[in-house]
Amino acid sequence: xxxxxxxxxxxxMNLAGLPSRAGASLVTVIGVACVVxxxxxxxxxxxxxxxxxxxxxxxDQAIVLTSGAIITMGxxxxxxxxxxxxxxxxxxxxxxxxxxxxxAAVIVELxxxxxxxxxxxxxxGSGEIGHEMQGASFHLTKGRMYRPGxxxxxxxxxxxxxxxxxxxxxxxxxxxxPWTVVGAFKDDGGLDENSxxxxxxxxxxxxxxxAYQSVTxxxxxxxxxxxxxxxxxxxPQLQVKVQRLADYAAEQLKPxxxxxxxxxxxxxxxMALGVIFGALNTMYSAVDGxxxxxxxxxxxxxxxxxxxxxxxxxxxxxxxxxxxxxxALAWLLFSGHDIAMAxxxxxxxxxxxxxxxxxIWAAVIGLIGGLAPAIRAVTLPVADALRxx
Amino acid sequence: xxxxxxxxxxxxxxxxxxLLTLASVINAFxxxxxxxxxxxxxxxxxxxxxxxxxxxxSRVSQLEPLPxxxxxxxxxxxxxxxxxxxxxxxxxxxxxxxxxxxxxxxxPVSFDATIPDETIPAADVAALExxxxxxxxxxxxxxxxxxxxxxxxxxxxxxxxxxxxxxxxQQVVGVYQSNAHDTLFGAALLANFDYVDQGRTQSNxxxxxxxxxxxxxxxxxxxxxxxDAQFANSPNETKTESERQLAADSIKQIGDIGFVVxxxxxxxxxxxxxxxGAMMMQSVRERTPELAVLKTLGFTDSAxxxxxxxxxxxxxxxxxxxxxxxxxxxxxxxxxxxxFNVHAAPVLLVGLLLAVGLALVxxxxxxxxGMRLSIVDALAGR
Numbered sequence: 093x094x095x096x097x098x099x100x101x102x103x104x105m106n107l108a109g110l111p112s113r114a115g116a117s118l119v120t121v122i123g124v125a126c127v128v129x130x131x132x133x134x135x136x137x138x139x140x141x142x143x144x145x146x147x148x149x150x151x152d153q154a155i156v157l158t159s160g161a162i163i164t165m166g167x168x169x170x171x172x173x174x175x176x177x178x179x180x181x182x183x184x185x186x187x188x189x190x191x192x193x194x195x196a197a198v199i200v201e202l203x204x205x206x207x208x209x210x211x212x213x214x215x216x217g218s219g220e221i222g223h224e225m226q227g228a229s230f231h232l233t234k235g236r237m238y239r240p241g242x243x244x245x246x247x248x249x250x251x252x253x254x255x256x257x258x259x260x261x262x263x264x265x266x267x268x269x270p271w272t273v274v275g276a277f278k279d280d281g282g283l284d285e286n287s288x289x290x291x292x293x294x295x296x297x298x299x300x301x302x303a304y305q306s307v308t309x310x311x312x313x314x315x316x317x318x319x320x321x322x323x324x325x326x327x328p329q330l331q332v333k334v335q336r337l338a339d340y341a342a343e344q345l346k347p348x349x350x351x352x353x354x355x356x357x358x359x360x361x362x363m364a365l366g367v368i369f370g371a372l373n374t375m376y377s378a379v380d381g382x383x384x385x386x387x388x389x390x391x392x393x394x395x396x397x398x399x400x401x402x403x404x405x406x407x408x409x410x411x412x413x414x415x416x417x418x419x420a421l422a423w424l425l426f427s428g429h430d431i432a433m434a435x436x437x438x439x440x441x442x443x444x445x446x447x448x449x450x451x452i453w454a455a456v457i458g459l460i461g462g463l464a465p466a467i468r469a470v471t472l473p474v475a476d477a478l479r480x481x
Numbered sequence: 482x483x484x485x486x487x488x489x490x491x492x493x494x495x496x497x498x499x500l501l502t503l504a505s506v507i508n509a510f511x512x513x514x515x516x517x518x519x520x521x522x523x524x525x526x527x528x529x530x531x532x533x534x535x536x537x538x539s540r541v542s543q544l545e546p547l548p549x550x551x552x553x554x555x556x557x558x559x560x561x562x563x564x565x566x567x568x569x570x571x572x573x574x575x576x577x578x579x580x581x582x583x584x585x586x587x588x589p590v591s592f593d594a595t596i597p598d599e600t601i602p603a604a605d606v607a608a609l610e611x612x613x614x615x616x617x618x619x620x621x622x623x624x625x626x627x628x629x630x631x632x633x634x635x636x637x638x639x640x641x642x643x644x645x646x647x648x649x650x651q652q653v654v655g656v657y658q659s660n661a662h663d664t665l666f667g668a669a670l671l672a673n674f675d676y677v678d679q680g681r682t683q684s685n686x687x688x689x690x691x692x693x694x695x696x697x698x699x700x701x702x703x704x705x706x707x708x709d710a711q712f713a714n715s716p717n718e719t720k721t722e723s724e725r726q727l728a729a730d731s732i733k734q735i736g737d738i739g740f741v742v743x744x745x746x747x748x749x750x751x752x753x754x755x756x757x758g759a760m761m762m763q764s765v766r767e768r769t770p771e772l773a774v775l776k777t778l779g780f781t782d783s784a785x786x787x788x789x790x791x792x793x794x795x796x797x798x799x800x801x802x803x804x805x806x807x808x809x810x811x812x813x814x815x816x817x818x819x820x821f822n823v824h825a826a827p828v829l830l831v832g833l834l835l836a837v838g839l840a841l842v843x844x845x846x847x848x849x850x851g852m853r854l855s856i857v858d859a860l861a862g863r
Contacts, residue, residue: 115759115762115763116759116763118755118759119752119755119756119759122751122752122755123752123755123756125752126748126749127752129748130744130745133744134741134745158642167642167682167683198541198545199541199544199545200541201540201541201720209730209733210730266541267540267541267545267716267718268714268716268718299541299545300716303683331642331647359512359516359745362508362511362512363512363748363749363752365508366504366505366508366509366512366752366753366756367505367752369501369502369504369505369508369756370501370505370752370756372501373498373501373502373505373756373759373760374759376497376498376501377498377763
């Protein structure tokens with residue numbers, strides 16, 4: 093009998109016997125399902141943040157910030173903005189205006205819908221060019237755009253879900269000034285949807301801020317970045333740092349996503365260790381329970397390796413369905429589930445990549461949990477095993 | 482008690498299997514201890530805040546500056562014992578943004594009068610008073626960056642640009658033992674209020690917040706509303722909260738950690754229940770003839786039941802003690818890494834109770850099976 097056929101027949105016989113060991117086998121399935129469900133749910137939070145931040149991933153856009161401080165309360169005067177607009181590499185819109193958008197951002201406290209407390213939200217001052225730069229993904233879902241000079245604002249979808257009093261037509265008081273909510277917007281689930289948006293100059297005036305906080309520009313092409321950056325950093329009248337928008341967003345979110353991945357892998361790793369012990373137990377007792385059967389097979393001339401492979405296959409056959417159940421649980425319970433964390437709201441994502449990771453995790457558990465018992469099955473002294481009752 | 486040996490031998494009847502089961506239980510309780518320790522530390526941080534300290538910040542948001550002209554009004558408010566202005570300075574040292582140092586610029590003299598316990602030694606506060614660009618560091622930060630008194634420490638502030646250049650040329654004038662019970666200042670860097678306020682490019686003459694100490698802690702909330710009432714309808718409305726409320730809010734803002742931890746713990750113990758239960762069941766099944774012999778010798782049905790449950794109890798408690806012990810040894814790491822002081826005793830107690838529950842639920846079904854064993858059938862191998 094060829095080696096492959098030996099493996100096939102031993103494995104088939106093995107798996108056919110699984111129902112008789114259902115109790116012990118279920119332990120591995122449940123254990124792996126729990127690990128994978130917990131790990132994918134935790135990592136799904138990080139994946140949600142990354143997905144939400146993807147909106148900023150536009151290679152031809154750059155952001156100009158003040159150097160010397162990490163968050164600034166605003167230090168670009170209109171004169172500075174004019175100088176930035178003269179730098180080479182900036183794209184011009186249909187009307188021939190350079191695509192430069194000075195921005196203001198202030199933190200405001202809003203009434204949270206859950207729990208009754210207040211939470212910090214960002215109130216962004218932008219403008220016509222800024223919205224043009226946000227591209228097709230940015231669109232109003234309700235109402236209309238704000239008008240510059242009036243205390244009108246539009247709110248993101250995620251902000252509307254998190255805070256009270258933000259329906260179109262509502263009036264919200266920010267720093268003693270009433271603002272009218274005139275519209276609601278979506279931007280492909282991006283983090284922008286957590287903010288309130290109005291006209292930059294109106295926001296600065298209302299909050300008594302002397303200067304813009306940052307300047308976003310659209311470049312003629314992504315390759316123009318270096319030229320644009322060099323022109324600004326060598327300008328002695330400006331003290332700025334220039335970053336690609338995507339790099340800036342990644343840097344801002346790195347501490348959060350890094351922490352989330354660490355927690356996910358740490359908890360997933362420790363739990364997996366526990367399940368490996370359980371899987372070893374299951375497979376050892378499976379091998380022990382079939383000592384005579386295995387010895388008989390080997391006495392009949394079956395190759396030891398075929399027996400070992402059949403034990404490994406059984407181990408995988410328990411771990412992989414466990415992983416699928418766990419992934420299905422995580423997906424059903426949490427994919428698309430809204431999370432409010434660190435003042436941001438976003439949807440959790442159990443992505444295909446994560447499900448694959450869960451399967452790999454389960455395969456490793458199956459491999460380690462099956463290897464030592466497989467070796468024991470092969471090294472069993474045939475004569476002794478046949479004699480024992 | 483005289484059967485303890487019998488129980489112990491029963492646990493170790495198959496050493497390999499016992500070791501693996503113990504390892505998975507230890508592992509689960511280690512994870513439980515760490516997660517629960519983290520949560521308890523977090524709650525403890527809130528409970529440890531001062532009862533008599535209020536924080537006055539802008540009603541707009543915590544980052545909105547308040548004019549320093551409000552300070553005399555706050556000090557004159559009935560019920561206020563002392564008040565001090567604080568600038569949130571949080572900065573980065575040697576890195577661009579990755580490692581942020583919590584930092585505050587404070588007025589040394591009034592700060593010392595306002596913060597109730599000896600968080601920062603008077604000598605360090607005096608040193609800060611005499612060196613304009615001085616900073617006082619918690620020992621943990623000093624060790625992390627290998628800094629000692631006299632060293633230069635150029636800092637970039639998260640919020641403030643220095644008029645003279647890029648980084649703030651600070652100099653270490655004191656190192657203090659971090660106080661885990663003081664969440665706001667216990668592990669933060671302190672700089673000079675005047676130096677930062679006069680040196681920054683904007684918001685000069687403002688404070689990020691005021692720390693207020695009240696004379697009577699039980700009247701704290703009345704004093705808070707009295708302070709806010711004085712600035713109502715002004716361009717700089719304030720919101721005064723107790724330090725405790727503030728700590729609770731900032732933890733709430735991170736997310737519902739309690740739920741996440743309970744969900745993880747639930748999943749871990751759900752899996753463990755089956756693992757231990759299956760192992761006990763198998764052990765009882767294998768020992769059917771032995772149990773029959775015990776009954777033949779005169780052991781009553783309930784004695785056999787007790788014996789098996791005791792076995793499960795001994796194993797779970799033994800493993801849980803090891804797992805929780807390991808977690809307790811790691812608690813200092815939580816303190817150093819995150820700054821939370823873990824209240825170990827309640828965590829360990831809940832862990833042990835959980836171990837008892839686990840043992841009963843996983844041990845009872847096999848024990849009942851052992852109890853119902855009929856001697857004749859068992860000895861006949863049926």
